[in-house]
Amino acid sequence: MAKVTRTIKLKFHNLNKVKQLLFAQMTAENTRLANELLAIPYVERREVTTAKIITPLKSALANQTIRHTISATGRKVKHYKCLPPEINKQNWKLEKRGDTYSLSFPTIQGDKRVPVAIASLHWEPILEQTLAGEVEKGSVKLIYHRKRWYAYVSVTVDVPEAQAQKRVGVDRGQNNIAVVAPAQGFGKFHSGKEVMHRRRYFQKRRKELQEAKKFRALKKWNKKERRWMESVNHTISRRLVRFAQFHEADVAIEDLEGCRETMKQSKRNRSDAGQSRHSWSFYSLEQKLGYKLAMEGLKLVKVPAPYTSKSCSTCGTIGHRHKHDFNCPHGHYHNADLNASHNIAQWEGFYCSLELHRDAAVMVSSATENGLLGTAPSLMNDSLRFRSE
Numbered sequence: 001m002a003k004v005t006r007t008i009k010l011k012f013h014n015l016n017k018v019k020q021l022l023f024a025q026m027t028a029e030n031t032r033l034a035n036e037l038l039a040i041p042y043v044e045r046r047e048v049t050t051a052k053i054i055t056p057l058k059s060a061l062a063n064q065t066i067r068h069t070i071s072a073t074g075r076k077v078k079h080y081k082c083l084p085p086e087i088n089k090q091n092w093k094l095e096k097r098g099d100t101y102s103l104s105f106p107t108i109q110g111d112k113r114v115p116v117a118i119a120s121l122h123w124e125p126i127l128e129q130t131l132a133g134e135v136e137k138g139s140v141k142l143i144y145h146r147k148r149w150y151a152y153v154s155v156t157v158d159v160p161e162a163q164a165q166k167r168v169g170v171d172r173g174q175n176n177i178a179v180v181a182p183a184q185g186f187g188k189f190h191s192g193k194e195v196m197h198r199r200r201y202f203q204k205r206r207k208e209l210q211e212a213k214k215f216r217a218l219k220k221w222n223k224k225e226r227r228w229m230e231s232v233n234h235t236i237s238r239r240l241v242r243f244a245q246f247h248e249a250d251v252a253i254e255d256l257e258g259c260r261e262t263m264k265q266s267k268r269n270r271s272d273a274g275q276s277r278h279s280w281s282f283y284s285l286e287q288k289l290g291y292k293l294a295m296e297g298l299k300l301v302k303v304p305a306p307y308t309s310k311s312c313s314t315c316g317t318i319g320h321r322h323k324h325d326f327n328c329p330h331g332h333y334h335n336a337d338l339n340a341s342h343n344i345a346q347w348e349g350f351y352c353s354l355e356l357h358r359d360a361a362v363m364v365s366s367a368t369e370n371g372l373l374g375t376a377p378s379l380m381n382d383s384l385r386f387r388s389e
């Protein structure tokens, strides 16, 4: 059975002042403890047990923090601004009374059961599975985000094994963020026009804020753009998955890694946010597409990028591309982006399948985006960084 790890965000429902304060105290104490531990040399830190440290945190929580500071990600950190408390899988429980879900876990004032609200209806089946013990539980993090408290619950669910015979190709670009098509026949376009327009608007304001040296507002503005991008990517990936489901096919995409170095783009185009290929987070689109497909028993494969936009999808000859048009010497005409996605779908050579395990890890770390963990996860750094000019 294939598995996919997902992070479910549950908002604490009608959280009173006392509990808000309690969670804040726990976070502060957890951060303090983590920083205290980081001051100890790594070799000695590995020997630390809950018996040797003084903290009001329950040993289950403290233990998790110790484990975190000696883990591969935790040991690289020098100092935490904020480290959210993490409850390991044995110590939390999901319950349901009436229609209300609640989460129980240890706090600094004994075990608490706190009601949670679900942000999105499509998570309900997963929660029901969790109640029934059908999913593999992961840990829970208490996250403070935009003045509200959330529980980020990680669970691993079983998904059907991928066994599709066909493939649809997805071409990603600027004029069309994504064009998806089977090897032959009609495709679907996801235009980038509105996106370009919106990005120019974001860029304009960013420039203004930068010139006025309003850095705090600038940071907020960047986060806003990022959230918007993420939501667009969620929508597009969901639609691509529906298209793939309709065709009962896996999805093939171009391997864009290193595209920044090899793809030529004029300086003028690059400095225009609407046109720039640099900062649209295709990486995040890829991630979202990957796990959404896996949930449906389909897979995402990568094919090498060269020639997909240069050869004719009807006869395979190298043709001429001019803006949106593609003409081949044999008189075949195609829309350039559609032609590329046909080519990607037709690719018969070697391809590599995306590792879902890596996706899961990224998702876990993306749960602490916006610098909540003090450091940006290195995997996300490159593809999601904003260019400031």
Ligand SMILES: [Zn+2]
Residues within 6 Å of the ligand: 312, 313, 314, 315, 316, 317, 328, 329, 330, 331, 332
């Ligand atoms: Zn042709």
